Amino acid sequence: MEPQKHSFQAEVSRLLDIVAHSLYSEKQIFLRELISNASDACDRLRYAALTQPELTGGDAGFKIVISLDKKARTMTISDNGIGMNREDLVENLGTIARSGTAAFVQQLSGDERKDVAMIGQFGVGFYSAFMVADKVEVLSRKAGDDKAWAWSSDGKGEYTVTAAEKAGRGTVVTLHLREGEDEFLEAERIRHIIKTYSDHIAIPILLAVAGKDGAGKDGESKEESVNAASALWTRPRSGITADQYKEFYHHVGHSFDDPWLTIHYSAEGTIAYTALVFVPSAKPFDLFHPERKHRLKLYVRRVFITESVENLVPSWLRFLKGIVDSDDLPLNISREMLQHNPVLAKIRGGLTKRVLGDLIKKAEGDAADYAKFWDNFGAVLKEGLYEPGEHKEQLLKLLRVHSTHGDVLTTLADYIGRMKEGQDAIYYITGDNLEAVRASPQLEGFKSRGIEVLLLTDPIDEFWIPAVDSFEGKSFKSATRGGIDLSKIKEAKTDGDTKDEEKAEKKTEAPNIAALTALIKLTLGDAVKDVRASERLTDSAVCLIADEGDLDMRLERLLRQHKQMGAGVKRVLEINPQHELIQKLSALVASEGASGVHKGLVEDSAFLLLDQARIMEGEPVPDPRAFARRMAHVMAKGLTA
Numbered sequence: 001m002e003p004q005k006h007s008f009q010a011e012v013s014r015l016l017d018i019v020a021h022s023l024y025s026e027k028q029i030f031l032r033e034l035i036s037n038a039s040d041a042c043d044r045l046r047y048a049a050l051t052q053p054e055l056t057g058g059d060a061g062f063k064i065v066i067s068l069d070k071k072a073r074t075m076t077i078s079d080n081g082i083g084m085n086r087e088d089l090v091e092n093l094g095t096i097a098r099s100g101t102a103a104f105v106q107q108l109s110g111d112e113r114k115d116v117a118m119i120g121q122f123g124v125g126f127y128s129a130f131m132v133a134d135k136v137e138v139l140s141r142k143a144g145d146d147k148a149w150a151w152s153s154d155g156k157g158e159y160t161v162t163a164a165e166k167a168g169r170g171t172v173v174t175l176h177l178r179e180g181e182d183e184f185l186e187a188e189r190i191r192h193i194i195k196t197y198s199d200h201i202a203i204p205i206l207l208a209v210a211g212k213d214g215a216g217k218d219g220e221s222k223e224e225s226v227n228a229a230s231a232l233w234t235r236p237r238s239g240i241t242a243d244q245y246k247e248f249y250h251h252v253g254h255s256f257d258d259p260w261l262t263i264h265y266s267a268e269g270t271i272a273y274t275a276l277v278f279v280p281s282a283k284p285f286d287l288f289h290p291e292r293k294h295r296l297k298l299y300v301r302r303v304f305i306t307e308s309v310e311n312l313v314p315s316w317l318r319f320l321k322g323i324v325d326s327d328d329l330p331l332n333i334s335r336e337m338l339q340h341n342p343v344l345a346k347i348r349g350g351l352t353k354r355v356l357g358d359l360i361k362k363a364e365g366d367a368a369d370y371a372k373f374w375d376n377f378g379a380v381l382k383e384g385l386y387e388p389g390e391h392k393e394q395l396l397k398l399l400r401v402h403s404t405h406g407d408v409l410t411t412l413a414d415y416i417g418r419m420k421e422g423q424d425a426i427y428y429i430t431g432d433n434l435e436a437v438r439a440s441p442q443l444e445g446f447k448s449r450g451i452e453v454l455l456l457t458d459p460i461d462e463f464w465i466p467a468v469d470s471f472e473g474k475s476f477k478s479a480t481r482g483g484i485d486l487s488k489i490k491e492a493k494t495d496g497d498t499k500d501e502e503k504a505e506k507k508t509e510a511p512n513i514a515a516l517t518a519l520i521k522l523t524l525g526d527a528v529k530d531v532r533a534s535e536r537l538t539d540s541a542v543c544l545i546a547d548e549g550d551l552d553m554r555l556e557r558l559l560r561q562h563k564q565m566g567a568g569v570k571r572v573l574e575i576n577p578q579h580e581l582i583q584k585l586s587a588l589v590a591s592e593g594a595s596g597v598h599k600g601l602v603e604d605s606a607f608l609l610l611d612q613a614r615i616m617e618g619e620p621v622p623d624p625r626a627f628a629r630r631m632a633h634v635m636a637k638g639l640t641a
Contacts, residue, residue: 003160003161004160004162005159005160006094006159006160006161008094008158009094013157016127016130016156027131027181028184028193028197029250030128030129030132031190031193031194031198032193032247033125033128033129034077034128034129035066035077035194035198036125036251036254037125037126038064038077038079038081038171039064039079039203039251040081040304041079041081041082041083042063042064042080042203043081044081044082045143046062046303047303047304047305048082050303051332054144055144056143057143059080061080062080062203063206064079064203064204064205064206065077065078065079065205065207065208065223066205066206066207066208067208067209068187068190068207068208068209069185073177073185074176074177075175075177076172076173076175077172077173077175078170078171078172079170080169080170081169081170081171082142082143083140083141083142083143083169083170083171084142084171085149086149086161089138089149090161093151094159125254127155130155132175132177132178132181132184133155133175133176133177133178133181134176134177134178135152135153135154135155135176136152136174136176137150137151137152137174137176138150138152138171138172138173138174139151139164139167139171140172141166141169142169143169147163148163148165148166149162149163150162150164187209194207194226194227195226195227196243197247197251198227198247198251199227199228199247200228200232200247200251201229201251202229202230202231202302203229204225205225206223206224207226208221208223208224231299231325232248232276233276233323234274234302245259245264245278246258248276249262249321249322252278252295252297252323253278253280255321257280257282258281259278259279259280260278260280260372261278261358261359261373262277263276263279263322263354264276265354267347267350270346271346271350273324273325273327273347273350274324275322275324276323277296277321277324277351277355278320278321279319279320279359279377280321280376281372281376283376283377287318287319287380288380292318293310293318294312294320294321295307296309296313296320296321296324297322297323298323298325298326298338299323299324299325299326300325300326300327300329300331300333301331305338311339311344311345311348312348313348313352313355314348314384314391315383316380316381316382316384317352317380317384319376319377319380320355324351326344326347352391353391356391356394356395357394359398363397363400367409371400374398374400379458379460381398382399382458382460382464385399386460386463386467387467396412396468396471397413399411401415401454401456402454402455402456403415403452403455404438404446404447404453404455405418405452412426412471412472413472415454416474418452419452419474420449420451420489421489421490422490423451423489425474425475425476426470426474426477427451427452427453427454427477427479428453428454428455428461428465428477428478428479429453429454429455429478429479429480430456430462430552430554430555431456431554432554433457434455434457436618440543440616441537441540441542441543441616442536442545444537445486445534445536445537446479446536449489449490453479459558462552462555478546478552480544480546480552481545481547481548481552482545482548482572483548484536485535486536487535512586512587513533513577513582515590516575516582516585516586516589517531517533517575519602523602523607524573524606524610526570527607528570528571528572528573528610529569529571530547531572531574531575532572533574534574534575534576534577536574537576537578538576538578540576540579541576541581541609541612542574542575542576542610542612543573543574543616544616545572545574546569546571546572547571547572550569550571553571556569573609573610573613575609585602585605588602589602601637604630607627608630608631608634
């Protein structure tokens, strides 16, 4: 059969181009990735053989063999695992079937160093071979099939697949090394790489070296076992080094970053299981993709079962990577039966509680380090506050938020400790970014009284607060809602207390403010729900608020963006009676009445005030032409005054 040419998926071509031409400082990780793939292939066949023992063909002694040939300048990594057929080769080696891949590739900047770091977060697996090889060949026969297939590529846009001569079960990957990569033909170098990066692999890794670097005569080779070949999680914790944990994390998660937190424990009692779980130090690129799942592998008595158990941990712990090994689940359990298995439900509960407990210890022990974790995964943990469950108390202890108290993240407990005399609620404001919410006019009255306000900028914040409702008996209240009475809380005093008090005494409310609010409301009509004098504004002339019982303004915007609601809810326009502009408008109305010579000026000013409030909320002006006309009219009047 003639070789069939195929083009790589566009995303694969982009990754290969960067990988092949990068100056990556740790090229040796290609071997770790290929050994990991070989180990996974053996694990998958071991599981499949539980119900189909004929697949192993009497050869259940799984192994990975690495062969070096200096004369041919090749390195070969072979395994006797599950193998691949033609369709598997095309799907696994020609495409990347991962959620969010296209979006990830679009983020690549063209800056080689930055892109290599990003690809490290993505994980390139098999394709890392092209860091050291200018040609890669794969020979594979799937367990249970008679036909073998050969795959070949130089990594420059195309690959070929063709039927091959009869081959043993499993996969053989042959790397034709580039000039200058001679170090990977040295047996001692390969031994060191395997011991450093793959010693934890539970399948024997054998090194075979042809010629003088092996044993015996030229052309002969001797296979020597290099790794410990025992499951790392079964060893005593006291005998496992930090580097061994780190390399196991790289293997099990196919990750390039280092673990931020390692959790290794064994549970005994009504159920017995061992967990070796890691929290990454880098945020996965697809963390918020709808198809994102956790990266935990389930084993039963050291036999790999699956890595797609939806109920092993809650969705808000989907950033976890690692393994769970159960002694109580049956080896031949199906994936369908796993979904509703009571043993798995108990493991889920115990594992979730342990992870949250260890996170709390980290949070209490090193606030600065925990802040890095929160920056990566805080928005995901908040999903647990929104969902029904028994872990809300622990999650609230882990919660960290920005506030008007300063630049450092705060806890809810610390917020309550700083509450003012007479304050009976936890005040918060939501928005798209910190700069915008810090500058929000709705906060002016809170700042003048020294009342701390939580600054929330994750979309999930709109949903978890109503689900939690209160903390330590204090209810949550939005600073952008009506019905907030700040008068019972004294204004904060600053360094110039006397001057501030004198200034406060000089503050005068606009005359005839009731007539002005009534006129503005009449002018704006259905454009607003109401117009009111404000107690929250100190510097700005106006702001928009949500009336009591109405949707919070940011939540409404989110729902409209996602087409979850039609026309927006009408808002309340609050005006500041102490602002110079409002005072002048009020005086104008008081002197002339609603139908005076300046009626048009007052009406234009009313619409401009509403548009000003919209702009400060980050909302578009509904009629830019009318806005420009009114602005020109008011400015002209001001210049002639």
